[in-house]
Amino acid sequence: MSKRCGFVAITGFPNAGKSTLLNTLIRQKLSIVSPRPQTTRYRIEGIYTTGNTQIIFVDTPGFIKAEEGLNHILQSEIIEAIKNCDVILMLVEPKNISIFDQKDETFELFRKKIEEVRKPFIVALNKSDTISNDEVSNLLNRLQELKIGSEIVPVSALNNTNIDRLISTIERYLPEGEFLYDPDQIAIKSERFLAQELIREQLFYLLKKEIPYECAVTIEEFDESDRENEDEMKRIVRISGVIYVARESLKPIIIGKGGDMIKKIGTFARREIEELLGCKVFLGLRVIVKKNWNRDRFFLSDLGYEKV
Ligand SMILES: Nc1nc2c(ncn2[C@@H]2O[C@H](COP(=O)(O)OP(=O)(O)OP(=O)(O)O)[C@@H](O)[C@H]2O)c(=O)[nH]1
Numbered sequence: 001m002s003k004r005c006g007f008v009a010i011t012g013f014p015n016a017g018k019s020t021l022l023n024t025l026i027r028q029k030l031s032i033v034s035p036r037p038q039t040t041r042y043r044i045e046g047i048y049t050t051g052n053t054q055i056i057f058v059d060t061p062g063f064i065k066a067e068e069g070l071n072h073i074l075q076s077e078i079i080e081a082i083k084n085c086d087v088i089l090m091l092v093e094p095k096n097i098s099i100f101d102q103k104d105e106t107f108e109l110f111r112k113k114i115e116e117v118r119k120p121f122i123v124a125l126n127k128s129d130t131i132s133n134d135e136v137s138n139l140l141n142r143l144q145e146l147k148i149g150s151e152i153v154p155v156s157a158l159n160n161t162n163i164d165r166l167i168s169t170i171e172r173y174l175p176e177g178e179f180l181y182d183p184d185q186i187a188i189k190s191e192r193f194l195a196q197e198l199i200r201e202q203l204f205y206l207l208k209k210e211i212p213y214e215c216a217v218t219i220e221e222f223d224e225s226d227r228e229n230e231d232e233m234k235r236i237v238r239i240s241g242v243i244y245v246a247r248e249s250l251k252p253i254i255i256g257k258g259g260d261m262i263k264k265i266g267t268f269a270r271r272e273i274e275e276l277l278g279c280k281v282f283l284g285l286r287v288i289v290k291k292n293w294n295r296d297r298f299f300l301s302d303l304g305y306e307k308v
C-alpha cells in the first residue's frame, strides 16, 4: 500500500479545544491549554504517524481579526496555516454554533480564505461530551444545513471520543507521498520553546482578567550541561525565563506579596517542564516591564514571529 503524508491545520474560534485535540492526538502536551480564549499564540506542530500514514497537525490561534500588533500577527499565523496545509480541520463547540448563522465578521474573513485555497475542509463538532446524543444529531444537521465543511465528525478531544473516526476521515483526503519526518518524531518546536509556553500557560491559570494577555515569556538560558551528568543525582536542566509585562503596574501583581505569585508560577511551571524533559529542572524567573510590547515590531520578532 502506498504511503500518505500531509499537513492538517487545526482551526476554529478561541476555546474550541484545538490545542486539547492536538495533545490528545499526539498523546503528549505540546500545546498549552487553558479555560480562557486566545491561549495559543503560535502555530504548533504535532506529528502523528501510524502504519502508512503521517499527519502533521498544526495547532493555530483562535480566529481573530485585527489591523495591527500581536493580534494581527495571530490572524496572519492562522492564514499561513490555511495556505500551507493539505487539509483544513475546523473545530466547532456546541455553544458557538449560532455564530455561523450570523454574518460574523471574523468568521467571514476566514471563510473567505478557506474558500480561496480550495482544500478539503472537515468540521469536527468538539465537546460532544457536554451535550446529549439528541443535541449532537441536531447540531450536526444544523451544520449540514449551513454547508460548512464537506465532512462533519462529532468528537470529544478531552475524552478521546471518536478521534479514530476523525483520523480515518482525514486520511481519505491526504495526498500520497513519502513521510517527511522520522516516524518516532512528534514535535518540531524545540524543548526550549515548549518550556517557554509552559511558563506562559501558568499565567492563564494564576492571573486574573486581562493580565495574561499583557504578558509575554522568553527563555534567556537553557543550560543542559548537567542533563546527562554521570552522577544521576546531579542531572538537571537550568532554565532562566523572563516574563515581560506591558505596563509598570503589572509588575507588583506578577511578583505578588513577598514574591508569592512569581514563586507559584515558577513552581507549577517547573513541574510541567520536568514532565516534558523527563529530568529535574531549576527554573529562575524575573519580570521586566516592556511598555506596549505587543505593538513593538522588534520585540515581536524576538518572540519568534517571522513577518512583523
Ligand atoms: N468538556 C470538554 N472540554 C473541552 C474539550 N476540548 C477542550 N475542552 C476544554 O476547553 C477549554 C479550551 O481548550 P483549548 O484546547 O485551550 O482551546 P483552544 O481552541 O486551543 O483555545 P485557543 O488557543 O484560546 O484558541 C479547556 O478548558 C479545555 O479543557 C472537550 O472535548 N470536552
Ligand SMILES: [Mg+2]
Residues within 6 Å of the ligand: 018, 019, 020, 031, 032, 033, 039, 040, 059, 060, 061, 062
Ligand atoms: Mg489553543
